Amino acid sequence: MQKMSRDAMAKRVAQDIHEGAYVNLGIGLPTMVANYLPADREIFLHSENGLLGMGPAPAPGEEDEDLINAGKQPVTLLTGGAYFHHGDSFAMMRGGHLDICVLGAFQVSATGDLANWHTGAPDAIPAVGGAMDLAIGARQVFVMTDHQTKSGESKIVEQCSYPLTGIGCVNRIYTDLAVIDVTSDGLVVREMVEGLTFEELQRRTAAPLIAAPKEDSK
Amino acid sequence: MIDKTIDTMAQAVAGIHDGATVMIGGFGNAGMPAALIDALIAQGARDLTIVNNNAGNGETGLAALLKAKRVRKIICSFPRQADSQVFDALYRAGEIELELTPQGNLAERIRAAGAGIGGFFSPTGYGTLLAEGKETRTINGKNYVLESPIHADFALIKALHGDRWGNLVYRKTARNFGPIMATAAKVTIAQVTRIVELGELDPEHIVTPGIFVQRVVQESAQGGKQ
Numbered sequence: 001m002q003k004m005s006r007d008a009m010a011k012r013v014a015q016d017i018h019e020g021a022y023v024n025l026g027i028g029l030p031t032m033v034a035n036y037l038p039a040d041r042e043i044f045l046h047s048e049n050g051l052l053g054m055g056p057a058p059a060p061g062e063e064d065e066d067l068i069n070a071g072k073q074p075v076t077l078l079t080g081g082a083y084f085h086h087g088d089s090f091a092m093m094r095g096g097h098l099d100i101c102v103l104g105a106f107q108v109s110a111t112g113d114l115a116n117w118h119t120g121a122p123d124a125i126p127a128v129g130g131a132m133d134l135a136i137g138a139r140q141v142f143v144m145t146d147h148q149t150k151s152g153e154s155k156i157v158e159q160c161s162y163p164l165t166g167i168g169c170v171n172r173i174y175t176d177l178a179v180i181d182v183t184s185d186g187l188v189v190r191e192m193v194e195g196l197t198f199e200e201l202q203r204r205t206a207a208p209l210i211a212a213p214k215e216d217s218k
Numbered sequence: 219m220i221d222k223t224i225d226t227m228a229q230a231v232a233g234i235h236d237g238a239t240v241m242i243g244g245f246g247n248a249g250m251p252a253a254l255i256d257a258l259i260a261q262g263a264r265d266l267t268i269v270n271n272n273a274g275n276g277e278t279g280l281a282a283l284l285k286a287k288r289v290r291k292i293i294c295s296f297p298r299q300a301d302s303q304v305f306d307a308l309y310r311a312g313e314i315e316l317e318l319t320p321q322g323n324l325a326e327r328i329r330a331a332g333a334g335i336g337g338f339f340s341p342t343g344y345g346t347l348l349a350e351g352k353e354t355r356t357i358n359g360k361n362y363v364l365e366s367p368i369h370a371d372f373a374l375i376k377a378l379h380g381d382r383w384g385n386l387v388y389r390k391t392a393r394n395f396g397p398i399m400a401t402a403a404k405v406t407i408a409q410v411t412r413i414v415e416l417g418e419l420d421p422e423h424i425v426t427p428g429i430f431v432q433r434v435v436q437e438s439a440q441g442g443k444q
Contacts, residue, residue: 048321049245050391065248066392072246083390085397085425086245087329090322094342118347125309126318127298133322133342167345167361
């Protein structure tokens with residue numbers, strides 16, 4: 001069994017982003033999804049600091065300090081893109097206008113609670129940014145994360161132990177081992193990496209999983 | 219004749235009093251009115267409450283204001299960053315108060331103040347640490363948290379062009395909090411790259427109408443108008 005690379009995960013998420021989708025890619029791993037969006041689809045990337053139609057990083061020497069993404073990295077604007085202020089930007093997010101957002105996670109619960117902003121450690125300085133607005137605002141929330149922490153703990157849990165970002169907000173989880181839907185019945189496994197058994201996936205997951213009905217599995 | 223343009227940075231920040239609540243535009247360094255902040259440091263007001271998305275980057279701009287120990291409290295969404303060492307040290311030493319607000323609630327609290335709204339129910343943060351102790355309500359089956367407006371005594375913002383009536387246009391993502399902060403402060407002070415003649419800005423393209431702006435100062439201004 002081979003875990004998916006970060007690039008393979010990004011490519012997998014990108015497949016599920018449809019033509020015409022308005023999408024926000026969170027800081028960190030989700031940002032990589034932009035590199036794999038199918039070239040034959042027009043997809044609008046939103047950045048909460050006020051742009052829609054975000055393009056790739058500029059060529060070296062072409063950076064503009066007034067044109068950055070939410071991670072404060074230099075970006076470009078596609079032809080047809082737009083700038084707007086923070087009030088409008090978060091209206092797009094909170095108002096349910098974004099089709100998809102892709103977020104990283106410390107933990108996701110069996111009922112789709114998300115924890116991704118704060119470890120709660122006493123010496124940690126908390127910072128939330130737009131995470132809570134994205135988590136509850138987009139029509140579909142995808143989480144992209146390693147299945148387990150470096151020390152082998154499951155990031156999918158019955159109940160989050162880290163402080164929550166949003167309640168019941170996650171629709172689909174893409175890990176380096178599987179694609180899992182959060183449904184009213186529970187966590188349904190849609191895909192697994194080659195060579196991984198359902199039993200082994202369950203062993204690595206701290207919440208009950210449901211095998212997808214045969215006709216659904218790929 | 220109405221002329222909101224100001225000759226010097228020092229005059230632009232005159233009257234900012236100790237204990238004032240000051241909104242500062244910018245997302246990281248994009249849109250941060252660095253010249254106004256430098257003037258505020260020189261002006262000397264202390265015990266300030268600052269409203270910004272972040273809590274300073276590196277050692278300049280907002281970070282320099284923090285370093286000069288002029289800030290009692292900061293209301294922001296994302297203080298901790300790779301280069302927020304000035305804030306981090308003050309916070310760990312207990313020398314600055316932090317009110318952490320989700321970014322969208324921060325924006326809407328500012329917008330609400332400017333629009334005369336007494337409070338609003340936001341779905342953001344419901345059931346989290348950041349909603350603890352706040353009134354909640356279920357509306358049409360969805361859960362919300364009561365959020366309050368943030369009013370300011372002053373707003374320091376950065377725009378691209380401004381005219382003597384205070385009309386402003388911005389540049390790219392440096393726009394960010396500028397337009398909403400301009401509405402929420404008693405005195406809005408705009409640092410602009412260039413002061414233009416009245417009529418030069420296309421009325422269809424003006425982002426902040428002059429009613430929200432009290433002072434306009436050109437970035438290059440020191441001793442006098444350029």
